[in-house]
Amino acid sequence: MLTPAQVEFFNANGYLRVEQVFPLDELARLSADLNMIIDTHADWGAAWKGEWLKEYMQDEDAQQKAVLVALHELHHYSANWMRGLTKPEMADAAGQLMDTECVEIHHSTLHAKKPGTGQPFPMHQDVPFYPHSDGRYLDALVHLDDATEANGCIKFLAGSHKLGPLEHISGPEVTPHLPSSEYPISKAVSVPAKAGDVVFFHLWTVHGSNVNRTPHWRRLVRVGLRDPRNVQVGGQAMGRPGLMVKGVRPKVAGQTISVYGNWGAPAK
Ligand SMILES: O=C(O)CCC(=O)C(=O)O
Structure with missing residues (x-):
């Protein structure tokens, strides 16, 4: 259970x-599986695109070598991750923060920053990647490694979720991001974390992170958690229901889970 002070801080x-x-034993299992997944299934070419990179990595040679290893839906690859993503403590905390009795997993995504040249993330909100009708959505960053200033820990513009969805710079070869002149990473609060910690943030909170300059990996898995009444309107994982990790799915007009497991016509 989160304390009222923690909920107040989040709000x-x-x-x-x-x-x-x-806990450490669970973390060790998740970490070992993740390493296998990184070596087998993950995408080693997932670095975000755009001119913004030059502002975060001055060295041109390093820019060419910026690496982000990513993969979606970790429960498709490992039973330990299936259990980890559905951990009741995480669902309960999300329920408290969203002030709801029902929580659905929308997606999970690995972000592994390679040693030395692990790619930075420009300041952005997550809403352009998976727009939803309202704000009853948060992301949870499950930390597999200690995240520090040196290896590119997450950074937030405190209170920016109150701005609502913002217009982002984007294009076919440009991953959505905010102009650094208006949203400089230098104004963001660093949130270093220990392996085993979870950092929650609102769908509209502006955030980013710097290069991993250390000789070690910085791995985290983002879990998108929403109130099922918050209907998705586009983007990643559109068109499918997720696993319920707290409470019972409320009936939402126009949403019926089809025999194929997506939103669709009821099974005959
Ligand atoms: O992995 C990071 O450092 C950044 C994470 C992030 O920006 C996100 O999950 O939207």
């Missing part, structure tokens, strides 16, 4: 670090 700032949600 004021749009993010919250919760310590040691995953």
